[in-house]
Amino acid sequence: MNTSSNARVEVDLTQAPPRSPRVRLGGFVHLPRLIDKARAAIAGKLGVYVYGSESLLDQQFFDLTGISPEAFLDKVRENAGDWAILQWVQANTHRPMQAFQIQAWSQWLETLPGLSPEARAWFAEFSQSLDPARPDVSTLFEYLDLDDFVRFGGQA
Template sequence: MKTQDTNLSIRPPRSPRVRLGGFVHLPRLIDKARAVSNDSAGDYVYGDGSLLDSEFFKLTGISSGEFLEEVSRGGGDWEVLQWVHENLSRPLAPFQIQSWSQWLETLPGLSLGARAWFAEYASNLTPAREDIGTLFEYLDIDDYVTFGGAA
């Protein structure tokens, strides 16, 4: 499959845990941008409407539009990573990227209302899943269940 052919209506993006250049979520963000660029994002949200995407854009100072434009050029992950480093609003040391990635990986969720929804969602899975406590855990299980897996 060519990178431009990413279709999120038939498979999920990569897990938010997968890192590229130390950035957690970046490979998933690339997958979503590729799908948006060819109008095959399915139910996935890209850009400022996505908590994880917006956190990446806040950290890097890159806009969702600029990122989408770069990914739409069709380069591979390495080219996108190089572009990200060239377009950071301020230099980031490896420890800063790692700290941000660790923080994002353990993010418990969203607003209080969204957390209540999240708790209800986890308890309604069959069997109930008390082990789902972070946004990454939710996304991993949601992607798996959406594409045919059993909770």
Template sequence: MIDYSAPDLTQHPPRSPRVRLGGFVHLPRLLDKARAFAAGKHGDYIYPCPMDERLFAFAGVDATAFLDAVKCGKSDTEMLAWLMEHLSPARLPHEILAWSDWLENLAPGDPRRHGNFATEIERMAPGRLDIVTTFDRLELDDYTAFGGRG
């Protein structure tokens, strides 16, 4: 059974980046990674990674302060309340929705990142033409890292 209060990311991946909490895409995954990092069970997952930093930048929240709040044992609901209290600037629901939609559909970006993206897709799932967003690649990587075949 998975213990989401201290997930062991050497045994299973974090939640999908598409899962939302309070309208924020990636937040449940970020919580899984932060909790695993705090417990020393993050495996190959990085906290904070560039995707985490995008959420912190949008929210105006410091990664260390977020991790300190996670270490207090707060639930997902309590961490959402903490995040909402610390948003800087304050965000309206439609802003959170627009940002989440943007992040969920984000592609690699510059030519170098596109090249790395293509190399990784070829390694994990040769011939897949449906992996086009960063979230698509993260989910594929999670799947193949734990024995799935792309």
């Protein structure tokens, strides 16, 4: 990722995973990962990842903030850094949020086994298919971290 102030920030998710959903920005879990996916979407380099309404975690963030996936992409297209994007998010939520509210939402999201009956069923099937068995993989975030690691050459 190029981080010089005047250069376009590109993320190529065909070469490396986005940041872990556990990484926080302004207290929001998933926000740095969402930024990575938005940058990759803009560059046409999402790989197997999905952005926006097709992603359960992205949609949870957009539902919480009231920001649309399109408006978020527009902000990221301005080549804003993470801090500027966070400030924009805070200024554009449909209702002001206190730090404790963001913290509560983040903790809730971080411990979910799945976000829908279909996702929970799929997750249960995935968990049972791991060889060797991984009883430590019980939440969506744990799955995403493991999947990102294995997808780019790690061993489960």
